[in-house]
Amino acid sequence: MCDLKNLDPLFPKDELTKVETTALKCIRSITSEKMTDLDRLVLGLQQRIKQLEDNVVELEKENSNLYAAVSLRIIELEFAEIQDLLNKLNRTTDDYHHLNVQAAAQLEDMKDTMVELEKFDKMRxxxxNRENQIKKNLEQCKEELKASSPPPTVSPGRCGLGQMVNVAGPRTSSLTPYGTSYPYGAWGRDVKPARGDENKYWLVGLTTSNVFGHYVRQYSTLSTLLLGIGPKDTYISSSNPTTNTIQGSNMVMYANALYYNCYNKYSVCQFNMTTRAISTVALPxxxxxxxxxxxAHLGTTYSYTDMDFVTDESGVYVIYATTSNFGNVIITKVETSNPPVFNQTWFTSLHKKTATNTFMVCGVLYATRYLDKEIEEIFYSYDTKTNKERYDLKINxxxxxxxxxxxxxDPRDHLLYVYSDAYIVTYELVFQ
Incomplete structure (x- = not known):
């Protein structure tokens, strides 16, 4: 037997534990959600300033003293909201500066500790490992230099925006000019407007049993819509409901035409806002x-929402389900010709009754579900380019x-247009 004497100092495991604890605190304090706060505030500020500019231009055009006074009041409210956003931006910037200084000090301290701990790596x-990683990176770099770059393409799942990471807002919220009488309806802008109609907004309130509609109301600006001033009504039919009038609250406006579920049919209706001509095309x-x-969700069913019409950067889609696909969601591209025709179709594994709504961004379908009275969650996506499905998004x-x-x-302003229990609301999508 003999005694073993270790001449090296003991390994300072407490120091290593301290570094691990500090790193964990950094990860918790600097999250991806927190890093997008500043971007969301800046995007919101840009949107409100643009809206303010539009309202000022409209005010300069006004002839009526009464209307000008009301418009001026809206501008005052816009100023107040912009000031609130600026205050939030300043507070967030200060927090970021404090977090940056704190994190820099912690990282420097961790770096010094790790340098000392490396002295215990007697076997090098x-x-x-570092040498091997550098060699690997060099080889990879050489391979990339040798490879010829493919021509740039715009993927439906990207559009140059990056992955959607959050929904900011609401940005705009107001009771409709109809008041609380019509809790079901739809609103928005023409995604592909004619020249001169870029600032127009449309609104449809489902009047009969909260299910049917037979005319479209248009406003020249957002201000006139919020005030309920100067609407122009375009009638699909003089009576309601009847052949080819609107059924359900899911509809969109594209290239001066309204797309919706035809009354009592498994068909898509295209209503030309200028000529009032109606074209239809039948689904399976x-x-x-x-x-x-x-x-639907566990608490309720959204009646007559079998067909959902959505828009993205490439046009119009109809979202529906069939018995042959076991009630799962189907996506079909609608070619906006006259009459409209159906193009490519995609089949998903999402059962339609498990979702409360859908929308499309850059060729990617997103579905929402009801969590509680205050939160709706974007939980699902389907990329039409890659056919990849996800059920784990968790965007509130x-x-x-x-x-x-x-x-x-609306791809023009990256906003979600929402009709919620007689309120018209907008939200801003935040991308990476």
């Missing part, structure tokens, strides 16, 4: 309509009211 494992005969495959939308009857994305 860490150094060898086993397509759900009249509340066969509506949006803070609701103004309990139910969302209509939801659509």
């Amino acid at each position: 494992v860490i150094k060898k 005969s086993d397509t759900g309509y009249n509340s066969k495959f509506p949006f 939308i803070k609701k103004m009211k309990t139910n969302i009857e209509h939801l659509n994305y």
Whole structure:
């Protein structure tokens, strides 16, 4: 037997534990959600300033003293909201500065500690690993230099925006000019407007049993819509409901035409806002309509929402379900010719009754579900380019009211237009 004497100092495990604890605190304090706070505030500020500029231009055009006074009041409210956003931005910037100084000091301290701990690496494992990693990176770099770059393409799942990471807002919220009488409806802008109609907004309130509509109301600006001044009504039919009038609250405006579910049919209706001509195209005969495959959650069913019309950067889609696809969501591209025709179709594994709404961004379908009275969650996506599905998104939308009857994305301003229990609301999508 003999005694073993270790001449090296003991390994300072307490120091290593301290570094691990500090690193964990850094990870908790600097999250990806926190790093997007500043971006969301800046985007919101940009949006409100643009809206303020539009309102000032409209005020300069006004002839009526009464209307000018009301417009001026709206501008005052816009100023107050912009000031509030600026205050939040300043507070967030200060917090970021404090976090930056604190994190820099912690990182420097961790770096010094790790340099000391490396002295215990007698077998030079860490150094060898670094050398191997550098060699690997060099080889990879050489391969990339040798490879010829493919021509740039715009993928439907990207559009140059990056991955959607959050929903900011609400940015705009107001009771409709109809008041609380019509809790079901839809609103938004023409995604592909004619020249001169870029600032117009449209609104449809479902008047008969909260299910049917037979005319579209248009406003020249957002201000006139919020005030309910100067609407122009375009009638699809003189009576309601009747052949080819609107059924359900899911509809969109694209290239001066309204797309919606034809009354009592498994068909898509295209209503030309100028000529008032109606063209229809039928979906498969086993397509759900009249509340066969509506949006729903455990507490309620959104009646007559079998078909959802959505827009993105490339045009119009119809979202529906059929018995042959077991009630799962189907996506079909609608070519906006006259009459409209159907193009490519994608089949998903998402059962339609498990979602409360859908919208499309850059060729990616997103579905929402009801969490509680205050939160709606974007939980699902389907990329039409890669056919990849995800059920783990967990992006929350803070609701103004309990139910969302209509939801659509406008690629012109990256806003979600929402109709929620007689309120018209907008949210801003935040991308990486």
